[in-house]
Amino acid sequence: MTAPSPLAAGADPRGLSPVVGLSPARATWLIAQREVSTRMRQRSYLITTALLVVAVVAGILVAHATAGGGSTVAVGATDQTTATAVEQALDAAGLDATVTTVTDRAAGERQVRDGDLDALIVPADGGSLTTVVDRELNARLAPVLDGLARQQALTAQITALGGDPTTVAAAVGQAGVQVDALDPPVERDLTQVIAGYLVGIVMFMALMMCSQLVAQGVVEEKTSRVVELLLATVRPSHLMAGKVAGIGLVGLIQVAVTVGAAAIASSATGLLDTSGLRVGPTLVWALVWFLVGFVTYAFVLAALAALVSRQEEVSSVITPVTMLMLLPYIYGISVLPWDPANALARTLSFIPLLSPFLMPMRLALGTAPLWEPFVALALALAVVPLLIWLSGRIYANAVLRTGARVRLKDALRA
Template identity: 45%
Template structure:
């Protein structure tokens, strides 16, 4: 099994044995199952809460005194300012009482001179104020058009029909709120999974090293086989965890109607989320395994995993802070191709849509090409450092054999 002329099954058989040992150990851990269950409940709960708070009702309820045309004007003004307004025709006294009781957000009355009077309980919300301000301005325009001998209705139709002639040099890219939300959720899931499972790899290496179990294991398997088996086992468990959490959240979102995009589009996001978890985990897990081999105490794990961990955090922060407000950001687009950031940025971009196929192929190809190099570097550091106990091993020393 340890000879250089061993067949592939002989060389990779121990890797699978170590992997199954890791899977069995982690699966039997109540903490791992509890974390998975709590995360799944949190994701499904978030979906349910979003459904409850969205409610599907109007943004504001406004009462009005006067004819039906006043109500139509209020609704149109709200729509022009991005506010969904429900209107109710009431008397002045009843309207004031409903405002006092909180049943109405505001009461609107237009006097014969065209002045808009608004009654609120304490103060108008900024969104309602914007709508009634638009109403007041529109009413003032009507008064001036009438004084000049024109027809306000004809004037409104002419204004509504006026549109600029726009020529797009490239096809426009639009992003729905559902796509933005799905992108952010994808980023959060991949970020948490990489952080949690990556650190589990490093802590597992240190645990075996500090307890001297690694010395017994290395009597039967090679260092690279032990490292690869640990990464593979924890990776497969992390993959199962990701599928359960992402799949459960997607099913809940589609079932409750929180996401209105198609089931096929949602499934595509989940598939790409899994793909990028696999690629990102194996790339970062190799680094975490090598980093864990440099120290002998659990207290020192945080220090050695912090540099790669900061790259994961940086990619996540860039993704969730920049992309929702600027989905076509050129800098983020380029960063999402790089193996360091693609596992955290590309899932968000894919969820939001509009990623050209060549960019996906490029990003996948770059990280796939980077993994063999990471395997060589991580295996060398792990092999030379995992049996060194005591003080932290310097990286340059870890490249030199004992």
């Protein structure tokens, strides 16, 4: 291990005493401004942000398509009675369809050829129906129209026998099998499931990328010896805090842009109209947990990165922490969307270092009671001061040591 490199003339050899009269807040803010102006101009940051936005919007569009949005079926009928019967049958089947009455069959066929209608319904003898299509009948319409044709035929037979079709239809409609499930499945809201996935993925990617930016920035300054010039004017704690604050602000902007795009896309597609997802609280909590998670991990990675002097060594020194970030993320997206009430996931979501990944997913899925995120947040914040103190000690004692990797125990006791 080599000794610390000399600083600029007039600076404290340990970099602990500022040369100029900068207040702690001013020094931290200057470093943060430097990080923001540098990072936000990087092409990689802009590309990553664009990719996150595209991925989230694409996921929302897929959810919208899966939920059946934007797939209205247009059906025509040659008389009002048939149009009413078809509309009632489609509504009962839950299909999003528009039913119109055309003047005659020829006019309806022209609309079918032009693509204005998906199908034209023409009543035939005996209560049956003739369906006119351009190439083939829509797969969602076929069973509904088959059922309607059978009902029409039954009505015609009842009338021919002198019965009352209305009475028979009411009796048939009331008949059915009552099911008593001993362990009924919980109805899943597709929008909430997809929101859980998106929140988990965005949180992991944002926290991982921004935290690694801090680690890479520390080693970059150490390798280029810029850190020696910076520590001639600011304390190590101010330098580390400013770096974390600046990159944290950049990451927060990235997350805010992503969740904003998600909110706009969800609103534009009407995906939230029938969903139980609480968009506002979900987005606010996502931003809060990003800040908590970033502060938690960024200081730790900054301290560990200060132990090495080359970019090639960064991954090896921060691997234990990145694995700690990866495990709750993998467990969350593998288990929570399919089992939101999972007891182990609920327990892990209260543990600091794990809660920034699991609690936002549980909130998006709507399975976390109101008190749980506040308790988890209090526990996470209680650990932050200790992590900052330990990280600051390691960083201050290792950042000026170049050459061989500094051992962790040496940095703690130096």
